[in-house]
Structure formats: C-alpha cells, structure tokens
Amino acid sequence: MGYVRDRWRDPARKGKGKRWQVKYRVDGREKDGGSFDTKAMAQRKLVELEASVQRGQWVDPTDRTLVVDLVRAYAATRMHRPRTRDRVESHIRNHIEPTPLGRRRAAAVRPSEVQAWVTDRAEHLSPLTLRNVVTLVRAAFAAAVEDRTIGATPFVRITLPRAEKERLVPLTVAQVELLVDAIGDRYKAMVVAQAGLGLRIGELLALRVEDVDFLRRTVRIEDQIDRYTRDRVPPKTARSRRTVPLPDVVAVALSRHIAEHPPAPNGLLFHTRDGRPLMHDWYGNKVFVACVTRLRERLAEEAAEAVERDEEPPAAFPAGVTPHDLRHHYASVLLASGQSVVAVAELLGHENASLVLSTYGHLLPGSEDIARRAIDAAWGTARTAEEHAPAAQGLPR
Helix, strand or coil, rough: CCCEEEEEHCCCCCCCCCEEEEEEECCEEEEEEEEEEEEEHHHHHHHHHHHHHCCCCCCCCCCCEEEEHHHHHHHHCCCCCCCHHHHHHHHHHCCCCCCCCCCCCCCHHHHHHHHHHHHHHHHCCCHHHHHHHHHHHHHHHHHHHHCCCCCCCCCCCCCCCCCCCCCCCCCCCHHHHHHHHHHHHHHHHHHHHHHHHHHHHHHHHCCCCCHHCCCCCEECCCECCCCCCEEEECCHHHCCCCCCCCEEHHHHHHHHHHHHCCCCCCCCCCCCCCCCEECCCHHHHHHHHHHHHHHHHHHHHHHHHHHHHCCCCCCCCCCCCHHHHHHHHHHHHHHHHCCCCHHHHHHCCCCCCHHHHHHHHHHHHHHHHHHHHHHHHHHHHHHHHHHHHHHHHHCCC
C-alpha cells in the first residue's frame, strides 16, 4: 500500500519546498510519486498511481532511458542476419544518435518532436530509406510501451514523404552479351551463369562442380558465400535452397570455364588463385562495376565517333548496373516467356510470389491487352443485358 508523507515533519525541511510526498510500491519496491502543495493533490496522485499498477498500465515516470539507447536495445533483441544488423547499426549511428531526438529521454518525447526529426531526416535520406529508419524507431517505441518503459508511443499521425519506387527496367539479352564480351575471360561464365540461373551473388560464388548436373541439365543451390568471412553458409531463406534448370547457354559457358580454369580442390567453380571463394565486394565492385564503367565509356566514345561520321550511334549502356541486375534479367525473361509468377518466385528462391508481383508485375506479357479485353468484356455484358431487359419484361409469367 502507498501513503502520503508530510515532508515538513522534519524540522530541517519545514516551510521548504512542496509539503506532501507520494510513496507507493511496485513489485515490492517503494517508488517516489512526486511532491505536491496540498494533501488532496497528493492523495489523488496516489490513487491514480495505485490504479495504474493494479491495471498493469504503470510506467516508471523517472526512467531516464534515451531514445538512442531504447532503439539500440530493441535492435539487439531482433534476429537479424549480419548484413541487416550492420545496416540497422548504421541507421542508429548516423540518423538517430547525433540528432536531438536521439538525445531525448524516451518517456518525454512528443509527437511534434518526432515529426521534426522525420522532416529533418527527409533532407538527407531517400523516401524508402527514411521509411526503414522510421519503422525501426516506431517499433522500438511500440516495444517500450509493451514493456511499460513509456506510457504511450509518440508516433501518432506522423507524415512521411511519398516513396515513389521507380519501375524496374531489366537488361536485355543484347546488353548482357555486351557485358560478357567486355568482362575478363575468367569472369565471363559468372555473368552468363547469373543471368541464366537467376542467382544471388553469394549463391553464384558458392557454386561447385557437384552442384551442376550436366546430364539432367539442372543446378542445385545449397549454400552461399558469406559476405564477410567467405565461409559457406546456408542461403538467405529456406526457399532459397532450390533446383533450377540448366539452359544450354549456361552449360556451354560453364563447360568452357571448367576446361580453361579448373575448379578448386573443393570443387569451387569461381575462386582465387589459392582456391578460396571470391569476395562479394571485390567481384561486385572491382570486376563487375569496373567492367560496366569501361563499357559505358567505350560506347560513349563510339557514339561520338558515329555522330561525327553522320551514322546511327550505338545505344548507351544503363548506369548503375550491378550483378543483381542479372537476376532481374533472368526474372524478366521468364515472365516474358509466359512463366507463372509462382513458378518464377520458386526459381528465384523467394518465400512467396508477392515480391515478384511488386517488382516485376509491370513486365508481365500482354498486361495492357488483358486489361482492355477485361473492360470491354464487362461493358459488353452490361450493354447486352440492358438491350434484352425490355423484351424480358414483356414475357408472360
């Protein structure tokens, strides 16, 4: 049970400060509920605090946890993969810790402060990245409410900038062939394999001879190479373990690669001179992206020369192309051939088809024609019904 204490009974305190102090108990520990000028105010506060304890809605008003510490503690409880964990820590370090919101006491944050933080971060982050950061902080506050660290979340009617996601424009076969011609001999099969099998870069780097069944014309995806340790680790999701068909163009490229660049002792197809897996960043940036840069420069020079000769210049190569764009190419080719969204999701190793629809839905063949036929059919049915309605009314019962 709580009680109200007269602080002025102490001769040293008489006449100094607020007289009536509230004391109450939570989980067997005595808590200070604050001091008040009148005994009636203190008794009302005591009733309020004891009622919140009984309802399970009590929060510690003296909690000094800062927002940055709240978010970091929440992130530590999540089962994130290493790459996701690094990205989350980067968001905390760069967009929460140095901001006024990050240094505020979590229990004292107001919705207006959250909106001010969002508006400030919108000047530094893309709309999609900002949504990810806001989602992280919002979730941390929601967890704090559940843990009774704070009474209510300040994320109320927060306005975010519109996130306009650009439609994906996949590489064409001709553009992939340009990449194959431009990249070094040791990496040609990697470009063909990723474009023809739809692999993530970690899955590509983990391919072994035993994973490729030239007889049955299939490739089994069992592992991936860790981005940091270069160890063989399980793939991204359970669905990522899959068997994909081996096209002739990929089979030929892999056969030639095996003949010219023998596999490592452990069967690894793409490896360093000492037999270790290639590093993600090294292949992605030093090899692939560097090749794209050289290719773009070469095509720009050829275009300038063609203009001088009054000839048709070659098409420019897209900017910002990464190895992952070869996976997009694979999905777009399958969809254009009439493969179902569910089948494409299975071949890509996605958990469900929703991501395929949201990313590649606009690439589905004949979607505009299907839409036209659906509307025409609906309107045609409605008009036919209207035309027959009078005749139907005149029929005898």
